[in-house]
Amino acid sequence: MNETDSISIIEESDKVFANTYKRAQIVIDKGAGVTLWDKEGKSYTDFMAGIAVCGLGHCHPAVVNAVKAQAEKLFHISSLYYVEPQTKLASWLVKSSFADRAFLSNSGAEANEAAIKLARKYFQDKGEKNRFKIITALKSFHGRTYGSLSATGQDKIKKGFHPMLQGFEHVPFNDIKALKEKTDKNTCAIMLEPILGEGGIILPESGYFEEVRKLCNNTGVLLIFDEIQTGIGRTGRLFGYMNFKIEPDIMTLAKALGNGLPIAAMLAKEHIAKAFVPGTHGSTYGGNPIACAGALAVAETIEKEKILDNCLVQGKYFKKQLVNLQKQYAIIKNVRGIGLMIGAELSIDGADVVKKALEKGFLINCVQTNTLRFVPPLIIKKEQIDALIEILDDIFAGL
Numbered sequence: 001m002n003e004t005d006s007i008s009i010i011e012e013s014d015k016v017f018a019n020t021y022k023r024a025q026i027v028i029d030k031g032a033g034v035t036l037w038d039k040e041g042k043s044y045t046d047f048m049a050g051i052a053v054c055g056l057g058h059c060h061p062a063v064v065n066a067v068k069a070q071a072e073k074l075f076h077i078s079s080l081y082y083v084e085p086q087t088k089l090a091s092w093l094v095k096s097s098f099a100d101r102a103f104l105s106n107s108g109a110e111a112n113e114a115a116i117k118l119a120r121k122y123f124q125d126k127g128e129k130n131r132f133k134i135i136t137a138l139k140s141f142h143g144r145t146y147g148s149l150s151a152t153g154q155d156k157i158k159k160g161f162h163p164m165l166q167g168f169e170h171v172p173f174n175d176i177k178a179l180k181e182k183t184d185k186n187t188c189a190i191m192l193e194p195i196l197g198e199g200g201i202i203l204p205e206s207g208y209f210e211e212v213r214k215l216c217n218n219t220g221v222l223l224i225f226d227e228i229q230t231g232i233g234r235t236g237r238l239f240g241y242m243n244f245k246i247e248p249d250i251m252t253l254a255k256a257l258g259n260g261l262p263i264a265a266m267l268a269k270e271h272i273a274k275a276f277v278p279g280t281h282g283s284t285y286g287g288n289p290i291a292c293a294g295a296l297a298v299a300e301t302i303e304k305e306k307i308l309d310n311c312l313v314q315g316k317y318f319k320k321q322l323v324n325l326q327k328q329y330a331i332i333k334n335v336r337g338i339g340l341m342i343g344a345e346l347s348i349d350g351a352d353v354v355k356k357a358l359e360k361g362f363l364i365n366c367v368q369t370n371t372l373r374f375v376p377p378l379i380i381k382k383e384q385i386d387a388l389i390e391i392l393d394d395i396f397a398g399l
């Protein structure tokens, strides 16, 4: 393949792709750790991590080596047979969480589909045919497939795609009263993100999840945590729920699980998981050996390199530096986050700040138009945070 320059690639892309993404005008060529390089050799410090995906940074040697070794051995076999890396990954997930059983798939949306299907089937098996209602949060994001899109609590994402799947209702996040009022005899599950990611890094108020858990215990409603963004260390704990003294009944993971390999998981307690029997659910690629080998390397590296400790220490430092900036610039309305999932809400549209940061060699992102989102690799160091803070200081000073 001949090397093509960036401008040609951008022009060609704009002709051949379905127009679903607004892309920054750079062509990324390679990455290592928290650094990315474009085709012209300009370097960028990555505070995006492919949207909270590359927790260990780009091309972590442990993941690269695991993928290489597995690629030379076996690509794919389907889940009609046993294969070692798949079993080892599921064992690690089960051992490390509240759950007893795992279903592996390829993307976050698919993991959520599995969770939705399992919750409904659990009650159908018990003869509760009308118990199919699922309550989620306004401003939530659960994916783009019809089930996960129906679960998503944002009209702007659904516009043009109606009708949605039946049986989804939404209430404001952090409003336990609204949740109680919506919960009735037809409710099968409450599905929540521990921290709303795409919704603007919205944190649960203290005691909220304990109340939600209590409501679920009292009514038999299942609690599903969508941990696709918060899971695998993002909040400084392996799973987000570990911050809140409660356990869900079902949990979904994706993003950081494979550090960039397409892999996701739906985890559940034994008595619920039992509703899935052979033939009820499946996925051709789900649990693909290469993706599983990579995810296993992620699991081992998190422990070996004390990734969670770094996430907590650097997350705390990062937030403190952002709060210091907030004291200088009234434009920063609020700084919030847990671990390395941090948002800075602005009183203006954030797109211009994102663009200026890119020009200066930093990848950041903006959600809900006015909240800068920082989800860097969990291996980020103080010096890299300092460098970004200095750039943000310059940008805000010039606005």
Ligand SMILES: *Cc1c(COP(=O)(O)O)cnc(C)c1O
Residues within 6 Å of the ligand: 106, 107, 108, 109, 110, 141, 142, 143, 144, 193, 197, 198, 226, 227, 228, 229, 254, 255
């Ligand atoms: C990214 C995300 C999804 C969707 O994951 P895909 O892999 O894009 O399907 C679902 N839920 C949450 C909380 C996410 O952050």
